[in-house]
Amino acid sequence: MLVKNKTNHVFLFLEIFRQEGGVQSYVKDILGAYLQLEDIYQADVFLLRDSPNCDNPFASERLKFHYFQSNSPTTGRVKLALSLLWFLWKKRPEHVFCGHIKLAVLTKTLCELLGIPYTVLTYGKEVWEVLKSQERQALASSSSIWTISRYSRDCACAANGIDPNKVKMLPCAIDGNKFTPGLKSPELMTKYGLNNAKVLVTVTRLWSGDIYKGVDITIRALPQILKVFADVKYLVIGRGDDQPRLAKLAQDLGVSDRVIFAGFVPTEELIFHYRLADAYIMPSQEGFGIVYLEAMACGIPVLSGDNDGSADPLQDGKLGWRVPHRDADAVAAACIEILQGDDQRCHGTWLREQAIAAFGIETFPLRLQEILLCSSSITKS
Incomplete structure (x- = not known):
């Protein structure tokens, strides 16, 4: 034997x-x-x-x-x-x-x-x-x-x-059993002041050495988005030494009441925060971008940068929006398209199926x- x-x-x-x-x-x-x-x-x-x-x-x-x-x-x-x-x-x-x-x-x-x-x-x-x-x-x-x-x-x-x-x-x-679609948590909606709002979400570290993550660009895009969706809010999940700069940027642009810094959220609670989103926005430069898969598995449409490893999880744009990562105008235009919800890439069930089929x-x-x-x-x- x-x-x-x-x-x-x-x-x-x-x-x-x-x-x-x-x-x-x-x-x-x-x-x-x-x-x-x-x-x-x-x-x-x-x-x-x-x-x-x-x-x-x-x-x-x-x-x-x-x-x-x-x-x-x-x-x-x-x-x-x-x-x-x-x-x-x-x-x-x-x-x-x-x-x-x-x-x-x-x-x-x-x-x-x-x-x-x-x-x-x-x-x-x-x-x-x-x-x-x-x-x-x-x-x-x-x-x-x-x-x-x-x-x-x-x-x-x-x-x-x-x-x-x-x-x-x-x-x-991506673990499709761990990240699943679900209703927005009324408790979290109230906690962050998101009731009756269209919600953009980013999950990332806020380190001054990682400005490529694009949180500042999304904040710069908010004034244009607000012209079309006056009820939009931006929930930023993560912590780091760059938060004061980002908060001041929001204040300087007159959108500080639209940007909520949630701070650190434990991994086991992330799914409930993803579910708050109408769109996951991170115009970044990633090696891959596991967060895009996590959002898509929850049925949330996504936006990424167009010159990085996110091409793989977004399947070269088939599953999401890819824009120049330091272009606030392009981010604003894509966010408006996503929030309008007419594109197939906004269909949560289809999006989840495609993401899990490729990267389950x-x-x-x-x-x-x-x-x-x-x-x-x-x-x-």
């Missing part, structure tokens, strides 16, 4: 649990899908910025976690490097999956020293421009590169001389297994 050998992997990430965001959500989907694969797959997960006190639903016999959060970033990196070196030397895993370009040079150094193949995971802007020489070498020396969208693949390859055939696609996925979470484990098989072989004896 044939006995399947265990397939030992190592995953290396900056963080998963300390902060919430699109990348963290994506990584959690990878780990969840990994646990759905055959039990021959087992991995150790090294986390630079997370601590053992985090709420980790993935820890198990097949996924063992190692934490290196430290008050000193340098100390944390040194401890991670030494622990990883010892682990790789002692265990000799079949393959290492480096979860961020910022960890790629370390991964290359250790893996090449010990003759272990490795893969680098990429997402968006962090690889769209020309990288440092050592980071480019780490990508070139990897056995493969994963990314989440055609746009991220094309940008990374063009900027850093990468062979596109080396890049494997593992797009984001049910197919994610199969995609992961295929890409793992491309990166490392499973031996049998």
Whole structure:
């Protein structure tokens, strides 16, 4: 009788649990899908910025976690490097999956020293421009590169001389059972002052380094939208140091009474906030944009930028509006079209069906297994 050998992997990430965001959500989907694969797959997960006190639903016999959060970033990196070196030397895993370009040079150094193949995971802007020489070498020396969208693949390859055939696609996925259509919550409508209003929603972090998310452009579009829909309001969900600037912009434009900053909303409450929307608006530059899938799964029409990875979830405009991401006039015109509701892309049931058919979470484990098989072989004896 044939006995399947265990397939030992190592995953290396900056963080998963300390902060919430699109990348963290994506990584959690990878780990969840990994646990759905055959039990021959087992991995150790090294986390630079997370601590053992985090709420980790993935820890198990097949996924063992190692934490290196430290008050000193340098100390944390040194401890991670030494622990990883010892682990790789002692265990000799079949393959290492480096979860961020910022960890790629370390991964290359250790893996090449010990003759272990490795893969680098990429997402968006962090690889769209020309990288440092050592980071480019780490990508070139990897056995493969994963990314989440055609746009991220094309940008990374063009900027850093990468062979596109080396890049494997593992797009984001949406759980259609978690994000579903539903009535607007009367309690939340009252809480945010949205009764009798047409509601635009954005879910994003409000960091001063992330103005590309387009919240300021949507605020600039509001005066034009209000000329057609006098009852429109804009609900911004998220937190960050850029909120004071955005609030002042709304005040300067005379629309401060139309912009509501909801602050941080826990993941489990997001669905009820998506359902408040008549349109999800984020004219951004995303590596993919999981939020668009979340909104569409709730039956909400969406608007994105037209020069980024959102082309994939919006299926090149088939499922939503794509506009120049720093053009307030274009955002205003598209928002008016969406709120008028005459386009098929506003039909919630159809929109949800299309989004889930292309990116449903049910197919994610199969995609992961295929890409793992491309990166490392499973031996049998």
